[in-house]
Amino acid sequence: xxxxxxLAATGVAVVEEGEGLRLTPPSAAALARAVAVVRAYRLPxxxxxxxxxxxxxxxxxxxxxLGSLDRIASxxxxxxxxxxxxxxxxxxxxxxxxxxxxxxxxxxxxxxAGSVGAWLAGPTRGERGIPGAxxxxxxxxxxxxxxxxxxxxxxxxxxxxxGPDLDQLALGGGGRLxxxxxxxxxxxxxxxxxxxxxxxxxxxxxxxxxxxxxxxxLAPARARIRAGADGATLGMVWEGIQSAAIERxxxxxxxxxxxxxxxxxxxxxxxxxxxxxxxxxxxxWASLRxxxxxxxxxxxxxxxxxxxxxxxxxxxxxxxQCAALARAAGARVIAPRRLRDSGPGWxxxxxxxxxxxxxxxxxxxx
Amino acid sequence: MGLAGSDAGTRMDRPGLxxxxxxxxxxxxxxxxxxxxxxxxxxSDSGGCPNSIATRSxxxxxxGVTGRLPNATALGKALRREIAALEIAASCDATDLWAxxxxxxxxxxxxxxxxxxxxxxxxVAWPESAEQVAALVRLAGKQRVPVVPVGGGTGTAGGAVxxxxxxxxxxxRLTRPLRIDAGRGAVDAGAGTNGKRxxxxxxxxxxxxxHGPPSLRTATVGGWLATRSAGLLSSRYGTVADxxxxxxxxxxxxxxxxxxxxxxxxxxxxxxxxxSEGTLAIFTEVRLRIWRRPRERxxxxxxxxxxxxxxxxxxxxLRSGLRxxxxxxxxxxxxxxxxxxxxxxxxxxxxxxxxxxAEALRLALRAPLxxxxxxxxxxxxxxxxxxxxxxxxxxxxxxxxxxLVICGKERGxxxxxxxxxxxxxxxxxxxxxxxxxxxxxxxxxxxxVATTWPRAEALYHAVRRAAEGQALVRAHFAHAxxxxxxxxxxxxxxxGGTAAEVSSVPRDEAESDLxxxxxxxxxxxxAALTAVADEGATISHHSGVGSSRQAxxxxxxxxxxxxxxxxxxxxxxxxxLNPGKLLS
Numbered sequence: 001x002x003x004x005x006x007l008a009a010t011g012v013a014v015v016e017e018g019e020g021l022r023l024t025p026p027s028a029a030a031l032a033r034a035v036a037v038v039r040a041y042r043l044p045x046x047x048x049x050x051x052x053x054x055x056x057x058x059x060x061x062x063x064x065x066l067g068s069l070d071r072i073a074s075x076x077x078x079x080x081x082x083x084x085x086x087x088x089x090x091x092x093x094x095x096x097x098x099x100x101x102x103x104x105x106x107x108x109x110x111x112x113a114g115s116v117g118a119w120l121a122g123p124t125r126g127e128r129g130i131p132g133a134x135x136x137x138x139x140x141x142x143x144x145x146x147x148x149x150x151x152x153x154x155x156x157x158x159x160x161x162x163g164p165d166l167d168q169l170a171l172g173g174g175g176r177l178x179x180x181x182x183x184x185x186x187x188x189x190x191x192x193x194x195x196x197x198x199x200x201x202x203x204x205x206x207x208x209x210x211x212x213x214x215x216x217x218l219a220p221a222r223a224r225i226r227a228g229a230d231g232a233t234l235g236m237v238w239e240g241i242q243s244a245a246i247e248r249x250x251x252x253x254x255x256x257x258x259x260x261x262x263x264x265x266x267x268x269x270x271x272x273x274x275x276x277x278x279x280x281x282x283x284x285w286a287s288l289r290x291x292x293x294x295x296x297x298x299x300x301x302x303x304x305x306x307x308x309x310x311x312x313x314x315x316x317x318x319x320x321q322c323a324a325l326a327r328a329a330g331a332r333v334i335a336p337r338r339l340r341d342s343g344p345g346w347x348x349x350x351x352x353x354x355x356x357x358x359x360x361x362x363x364x365x366x
Numbered sequence: 367m368g369l370a371g372s373d374a375g376t377r378m379d380r381p382g383l384x385x386x387x388x389x390x391x392x393x394x395x396x397x398x399x400x401x402x403x404x405x406x407x408x409x410s411d412s413g414g415c416p417n418s419i420a421t422r423s424x425x426x427x428x429x430g431v432t433g434r435l436p437n438a439t440a441l442g443k444a445l446r447r448e449i450a451a452l453e454i455a456a457s458c459d460a461t462d463l464w465a466x467x468x469x470x471x472x473x474x475x476x477x478x479x480x481x482x483x484x485x486x487x488x489x490v491a492w493p494e495s496a497e498q499v500a501a502l503v504r505l506a507g508k509q510r511v512p513v514v515p516v517g518g519g520t521g522t523a524g525g526a527v528x529x530x531x532x533x534x535x536x537x538x539r540l541t542r543p544l545r546i547d548a549g550r551g552a553v554d555a556g557a558g559t560n561g562k563r564x565x566x567x568x569x570x571x572x573x574x575x576x577h578g579p580p581s582l583r584t585a586t587v588g589g590w591l592a593t594r595s596a597g598l599l600s601s602r603y604g605t606v607a608d609x610x611x612x613x614x615x616x617x618x619x620x621x622x623x624x625x626x627x628x629x630x631x632x633x634x635x636x637x638x639x640x641x642s643e644g645t646l647a648i649f650t651e652v653r654l655r656i657w658r659r660p661r662e663r664x665x666x667x668x669x670x671x672x673x674x675x676x677x678x679x680x681x682x683x684l685r686s687g688l689r690x691x692x693x694x695x696x697x698x699x700x701x702x703x704x705x706x707x708x709x710x711x712x713x714x715x716x717x718x719x720x721x722x723x724a725e726a727l728r729l730a731l732r733a734p735l736x737x738x739x740x741x742x743x744x745x746x747x748x749x750x751x752x753x754x755x756x757x758x759x760x761x762x763x764x765x766x767x768x769x770l771v772i773c774g775k776e777r778g779x780x781x782x783x784x785x786x787x788x789x790x791x792x793x794x795x796x797x798x799x800x801x802x803x804x805x806x807x808x809x810x811x812x813x814x815v816a817t818t819w820p821r822a823e824a825l826y827h828a829v830r831r832a833a834e835g836q837a838l839v840r841a842h843f844a845h846a847x848x849x850x851x852x853x854x855x856x857x858x859x860x861x862g863g864t865a866a867e868v869s870s871v872p873r874d875e876a877e878s879d880l881x882x883x884x885x886x887x888x889x890x891x892x893a894a895l896t897a898v899a900d901e902g903a904t905i906s907h908h909s910g911v912g913s914s915r916q917a918x919x920x921x922x923x924x925x926x927x928x929x930x931x932x933x934x935x936x937x938x939x940x941x942x943l944n945p946g947k948l949l950s
Contacts, residue, residue: 079820080685080849125634132689134608140818140849152926157816157904158847159605161594161641162911162919163948164933166926168638177633178929186849189685215551216757217657240687242768250761282629304551304655305611305628332629343631350623351635358936362929 003041007062010034020057024065028085028143028151028181031064035179036149038062044365047175049115051089053337064179066117073182075100080187081140081156086117086180093185102187104138105129105239106222106300108280108308109273110335117180123282123334123343124308125172126183129301131240131247133219137171141184144170147177147363156184169362177364193221193237194244197265198255203227203292206234209255210299211285218251219302224270226296227314233262235269274298276316279323279339281309283331290329295322308334433481433873435460436467442488445511445533452501455492455539462490466534469521470581471914472811472887475804479865480880481873485527487514487534494539496614496622496650503648504620506533507940514944515644517558517589520581522812523912525593525643529946537588540650546571552611553656557588557649574659576603576691579908580793588649593910594641596852598793600845601684602691602755605908607640609654615639615647618938627653638933643910644944646937660755664762665692666770667785668750668778673697674823676748677843679776681819683752683769684848690769692753692790695843695851697826698746703840704789724806724864731808731838731860738834750778751786809861809887811837813894817903818850825901826853832897833857836890845907852907857890892917911948919948 004021008014010033013024025031038045044061048054050070057063066087073083077100084093090112094104105128111119119138120126126137143153144167152166169177200206206225213219213236220236236251238244252261274296281287284306288297291311298310311331313322323339333341346355358364442458449456467486468474477484488511493499506513512532519526528534540558547553548571555564561582568574578597579585589595591613596605603609612627613636625636639647670676676695683690696704730737752769756762770780800810817825826841833839837859845852861883862868868876891914898905899921905911911919920927927949934941934949 076820078681079818081818123631131687132602134604136604136608146925146929148928150925150928152924152929154926155902155904155922156818156850157852157907158818158850159594159596159600159607159845159852159907160816160904161596161906161908162904162915162922163930164638164642164646165594165607165640166923166929168633169929169933171633172631173633188848189687191687215658241685242772243687243689243765246761246764246768284628304657332631341631343629344626345631346635348630349625349635350621351617353619353621354617354623354936355632357939358932361932361935 003037003043006037006041007034010037017057017063019059020061020063022057022063022065024068026068028069028145031066031069031179031181032145032149032151034064035145035147039147039149039363039365042365045175047117047121047179049087049089049117051091052114052118066115069181072096075102075187077102077187077189080189082185082187083182084116084185085182086115086120088116090114090116090119097187098190101190103190104185105188108300108335109310110280116183116185120171120180120183121174123172123332123340124301127301129219129221129303129307131243133214133217133302133304135301135303136186137167138185139167139171139183140186142167142170142180143182144178145181147365151181152178177358177362188239189241191239191241191244193239194248195235195237195267195270196220196248196252197233197235197262197269198259199262200232200234200259203232203297204289205259206232207285207289207292207297209234209259210236210302211289213251213254214285214302214304216250216254218247218254220251222270223299223302224297226269233265233269235265237270270298274310274312275314276312277319277322278310278312279319279326279333280335281311281326281331281333283307283309283326283329287330291326291331294325433483433876436463436483436486438463439488439531441511441531445489445509448505449489449491449502449533452498452505454494454498454502456489458489463487465519466490466516466536467528469516469519469524469526471522471524471527471912472809473524473884473914474527475800476809476861476880476883476887479804479868480876480883481869482877482880485529486531487528488531490534490536492536492539495542496616499535499540499616499648499650500620500622502533502535503616503618503942506942507618507620510940510942512945513648513942515588515592515648517586517592518560518581518584520585520589521593521910521912523593523906523910523914525910525912525944525947527913529913532942535648537586537648537650540588543651546573546656548573548656551656552653554651554653555587556651557586557591559587561585561587561590568656569659572659573656575609575654575656577606577609587652587654591640591649591652592643594908596845596908599691601693601847602689603657607637610636610640611653611655612636613639613649613653614651615649617647618940618943622650623647641910643912643947645948646933646943648943661757662755662759662762664754664756664759664766665783665786665790666752666766667781667783667789668752668770668773669701669781670748670750670773670776670778673748673826675776675778676750677819677823679773679778680750680843680846680851682772682776684846686768686772688754688765688769690752690765690846691755692751693844693846694751694789695846696749697841698744698748699741699840700842701747701749702741702744704749704785727803727806727808728860731858734837734859735835737838738830749785751789753786753790803858804861805865807860807862807864807867809859809883811857811887811891812909813855813857813891813898814852814907814909815855815898815903815905816845816850816852816907817901821901821903822851822853825898825903828897828901829853829855829894832893833890836886836893854907855894857894859886859890861886913947916948916950
């Protein structure tokens with residue numbers, strides 16, 4: 001196989017897997033060289049990082065296994081930036097940045113279980129909640145391998161106006177247009193979480209209260225709502241060296257107007273894993289309210305428009321059933337992977353033709 | 367001089383490109399006319415429909431300073447007829463072509479001073495809906511004619527200058543819808559909606575967008591999107607990219623794109639289009655996140671003995687999770703001008719800042735290195751202005767006091783609220799102070815760049831070193847975020863004769879003067895941008911690339927230029943949208 005020889009010449013490890021080849025690049029540069037060869041032979045490709053869901057090489061194509069691209073180049077607590085390769089697991093990165101007094105912040109369980117590359121290229125686009133009830137991608141910079149094997153990387157800056165944001169080609173793209181090789185990840189200072197818990201007559205009222213806090217820009221870092229025999233409990237935690245206590249107290253003043261504190265809630269209420277077979281969704285507040293009669297919710301990345309949420313049914317209901325109810329409520333299921341909704345893409349925005357032209361112009365695999 | 371050779375004056379009821387007050391801004395930016403608006407020229411009636419009669423009146427009043435107005439071309443006349451057949455207002459009147467040939471960049475102001483119009487469009491059109499924009503783009507596509515979208519014309523990078531002629535698509539009539547959806551925390555606005563008008567509308571409902579660029583009074587919403595604009599309050603509210611929920615745009619093949627609000631799959635189409643400077647699509651409508659307008663505000667000025675301490679304090683405030691709505695840090699010269707220093711501003715420096723005493727100014731600017739070194743020798747301090755918003759005084763004070771503790775640890779001295787209030791009151795006036803400086807024969811360039819905190823001080827010094835031999839350099843650090851900040855440099859240099867001198871010399875002498883001015887301006891600009899690129903910083907924080915920074919874009923993006931070309935091919939297959947920008 002000429003392709004195999006050419007691929008091996010790029011420095012990547014080549015192993016036959018099923019009807020295709022599995023390629024393990026030792027470096028971002030080797031990955032780039034191999035991507036160029038794959039393009040030249042017009043081979044279909046899949047990408048997998050360490051910790052990501054299993055993926056096989058497509059028939060007659062290649063699987064890039066980025067598990068060996070797992071180096072953490074640097075963690076700079078003063079700058080609040082960690083530079084890492086795409087194959088590094090999110091859990092390993094969190095451990096490393098914790099040692100420097102930083103954190104990635106609260107993340108969805110599926111994100112924590114996967115690689116940095118999968119996080120950024122996946123359905124959350126690397127987004128997470130930031131103070132002020134906003135959502136922002138964790139990637140300050142992305143080095144992405146273009147289909148021709150060149151690596152595009154922008155400058156690290158909190159904001160820039162230098163034409164379209166090219167990182168957006170990689171974020172959420174699932175490796176379709178380009179492959180994330182390395183990234184500069186924004187880090188938060190690690191702090192003690194400030195908890196707060198409240199009682200509501202039902203889950204729906206608790207969701208509405210959470211939405212109201214977001215309208216006041218007092219979104220907690222994470223939150224949980226559990227239904228009980230006599231109503232629902234909302235537990236929240238705020239993070240931030242100076243801001244956590246301030247925002248928790250402000251939120252408390254707002255909530256006191258229409259609900260009561262729940263002092264008996266266990267300290268780990270918000271962190272305990274969900275019951276049964278949960279699904280993760282990206283949803284607007286209206287969808288989360290519509291879900292509320294069905295079961296419990298754990299929130300991440302809360303913002304003015306909605307949140308990422310882990311939804312679970314009481315009585316350990318099946319994930320399929322949970323996903324169906326979530327979809328009926330208007331939420332987009334993003335995990336587990338087997339139940340993931342493809343979601344409305346460019347076609348739904350009237351940009352289907354643009355997408356096709358973009359794939360051709362970039363030289364991405366068909 | 368005047369209207370010779372144009373077809374101006376043939377129709378009094380045709381629309382005009384610019385509002386009278388905008389025209390005054392364009393002209394007054396050169397110091398050639400008074401910047402005060404005359405009777406009937408206030409901004410309150412400027413929400414949508416241009417007032418052609420008033421515009422023409424201003425042109426006539428000041429036609430002596432515009433030089434020869436652009437001639438209508440045969441192509442322009444033909445296009446006007448075809449555009450009119452689509453029931454879209456269009457004009458190739460000399461006044462409209464003149465006004466559409468420039469923005470508020472220093473290059474544009476120097477052209478005005480020299481009475482030249484090097485890049486007039488062939489025709490100006492005012493569509494009123496996304497469908498009309500789409501029809502116009504399809505027409506242009508068939509004829510391979512450039513289409514350059516323009517909003518308020520307040521850009522400072524030359525992004526809306528029609529370098530290759532064609533159609534200037536003025537978005538100021540795209541003012542519908544204008545609808546607040548308070549229940550969902552959103553406002554829908556047409557791309558041509560005036561920023562101030564939107565702000566006032568929201569203010570009446572005790573709501574806010576949290577976006578306050580200095581150009582608020584004149585800029586349009588579409589212009590904000592095109593340059594990924596950032597305002598005074600960006601530390602708390604983010605840039606306009608953080609405010610957009612969805613948008614409608616027309617791509618280069620004339621297709622209407624409507625991005626989705628809420629979860630979507632694949633690369634984020636909306637975020638990809640923002641900041642594309644009219645090269646990928648033309649924005650027609652946007653849905654923006656809005657917030658309750660805070661009732662209370664806390665402001666403080668804090669003085670630091672060194673820039674290093676001040677930077678450390680601002681960084682720690684942001685890293686601590688506090689969210690100031692204002693976090694502005696001024697270098698020693700900027701601090702001196704702010705008037706909070708015990709040291710009085712030496713009179714020659716006041717002349718420099720205000721453009722008074724033209725001769726003194728010109729004399730001083732002949733030795734910029736000496737001037738910069740003299741300023742360095744003054745005992746300097748750095749001023750930080752911090753502000754917090756909230757619903758109660760206690761809320762704001764709580765955050766403010768926490769920030770002051772952090773500043774205290776970095777040896778900051780609390781100067782109280784008064785200097786900060788004064789600073790805030792003058793913050794929006796600053797861009798319009800350039801007029802007397804241009805009139806006095808100087809040029810003023812503002813360069814907004816950005817980097818991470820560890821590189822910020824080195825970047826500041828590198829740009830100063832690069833530019834100090836050619837211009838007076840002052841700077842402030844703004845748009846602070848947990849990871850870094852923007853730096854806005856002001857470069858003040860000598861740019862030929864005074865406006866009075868230039869207006870009285872023959873045309874060829876005025877053009878020679880312009881050439882010298884552009885050379886002087888380009889030299890310092892390129893030196894500063896080279897330093898920025900060498901330091902690994904980004905070349906534009908919020909002003910866009912336009913034509914003024916394009917030569918440096920390849921250094922910023924590297925192999926990303928290939929991705930940019932692919933985007934251009936995909937969104938604009940005929941290459942008609944704002945050609946010559948981002949990609950040459």
